[in-house]
Amino acid sequence: MDKVYDVIILGSGPAGLTAAIYTTRADLKTLVVAGGKWGGQLQLTTLVENFPGFPEGIQGPDLMQNMRKQAEKFGTDFVDEDFTEADFSSKHFKITAGSKTYQGKSVIIATGADTKWLGVPGEAEKIGRGVSSCAPCDAAFFRDKKVIVVGGGDSAMEEALVLTKFASSVTVVHRSEALRASEIMQKRAKENPKIKFIFNTQVVEVLGEAKVERVKLKNNKTGETSEMPVDGVFVAIGHMPNTKAFRDIDLDEKGFVKVHEHYLTNKDGVFVAGDVHDSEYKQAITAAGFGCAAALEAEKWLDEQPS
Amino acid sequence: MADLTLTDQNFQAEVLDSKTPVLVDFWAEWCAPCRIVSPIVEELGKEYGDKLKVGKLNVDENQISNKYGIMSIPSLLVFKNGQVVKTMIGAQSKDSFKKEIDQVLGN
Structure with a gap:
């Protein structure tokens, strides 16, 4: 309970892992709560042909394995458990996953979407x-x-x-x-x-x-x-954003997390990235892009906080 | 108990006739979620020790999965005295597997 992470990322799809690559490279102590089935929707696909950089395509699960390796290489910690509680009421946010509770100065929600x-x-x-x-x-x-x-x-x-x-x-x-x-x-x-x-x-x-x-x-x-x-x-009729475990995060009328300026949610210090807020594009590459943006915003926000 | 490779040939002896309950992981090479579950199954084998035998059955190389109506993998089945007492379909976290296994082990 003593260690306080700079950033806790909820989710381990392209959004979450891209965010982790950016925050760790910015020297922020980062924890990814990856979930019992880590890797998001791409784990359930075969050949991904539209992710730039792979002219012959790449298997979805391989792409996720690579992203995770890249995040681990820069020092991201991982917990392969589903989080059961997210408490945004105190100064340090508290995330419970498995039998442990983790503390973070900021959180990036990247819980994605699951089969409808x-x-x-x-x-x-x-x-x-x-x-x-x-x-x-x-x-x-x-x-x-x-x-x-x-x-x-x-x-x-x-x-x-x-x-x-x-x-x-x-x-x-x-x-x-x-x-x-x-x-x-x-x-x-x-x-x-x-x-x-x-x-x-x-x-x-x-x-x-x-x-x-x-x-x-x-x-x-x-x-x-x-x-x-x-x-x-x-x-295969679509996906539902994974927002059930959040109590005080504002959602839009379709049930996606409401995004405010700078990828913030209604809670200061809680950012959002990927399919959990994006009902429009829903691509691996857009999720990765949102993850990057949220990470940069979190970094900026942490800088501005009085220490 | 250490990891065990199950086949059509040894299924009767290792699973159905086993005195300890057996957790069987039905998997295949091409199944991505199976790759997530496989290390969890190995850890479960270590954690339960003598209380639970843990084995893996490749559904491409064996027919016995048909008998148990496996139509989705990973599927984890717990056998007790030759009977299926628990069916867990799809990737889950270690804790949620443990909760389900504990129910049928009775502790």
Whole structure:
């Protein structure tokens, strides 16, 4: 309890780790509370092709491993536990993770976002029993099986493409008429003969005894419902910011952390970076950029504090 | 207890017939979250000592995972007297694994 960190960073995705690289290089004592599953969303991806500096692409988990190594090289401390409490009421902020409480003069919230589930009956109890949000993790269990991917963005296209390597058929179910995915990802998905599309349709129930056997679909235009036999349901409808553990941090109407000037939150000395405040871009590189900015702001703010 | 490589061949003897409870980590090379969980599993093996046998089963090289309906990895299963008494799916922190394991070990 004695050691006081200059900066405690909550989260270990691109935002958190970039922030750590900057703060440690600025000679600030830095702790990253990395979480039980460190590395953020990129740990659940395969080839990342749009992170500058890697012309052949880089595997998401490798990119995160590299970022962590780089942060460790400059002296960042890591705790691989989820934080359970963040107390911003005293002069030194108190962060509890695992069984320990850590003190920091400043905090950077970089807790990112996690899979948004459909929230329909039958879904929650079948996660790991045919319902998944991570094709690169689970696709191999669906060899020669029929799967659907729910969603219409880039991550839905990536999940679908990964699944084609194993599944016998992949159907993308999207609630509206047009995909949200980027041109290049749409093109790849549409050109893949294994991928089919069902538009204007949503999944209203996941059916099956011990595992996924069918889904109930509803056509949003006609209101008609139908059942489709499937073995797997991959959910890729977006992400929810991880803000649940914060009690007195202001959020915007969508539930993201509200950003004030200089990447500050409503609490002086508490900064924010990455997908937990960014509902707009949500890229690895923007998260890294936000992490850098928040780190520089934290450094400046610490400088201005009377010692 | 030290790390143990489980296979279809030794599963009966090492897991189902084991007198001590066994924690089985179902994993594969290509699974990134498995790489996060793997060192945690090794630490759990050390911390529980003689109270818990800990083993890893590669789902690509073995078929027995099908029998237990493994469709997502990492999955950690605890076996007691040949029966599955706990299923933990996905990467979690060491503390949350321990809480779940303690429930079935009864201490």
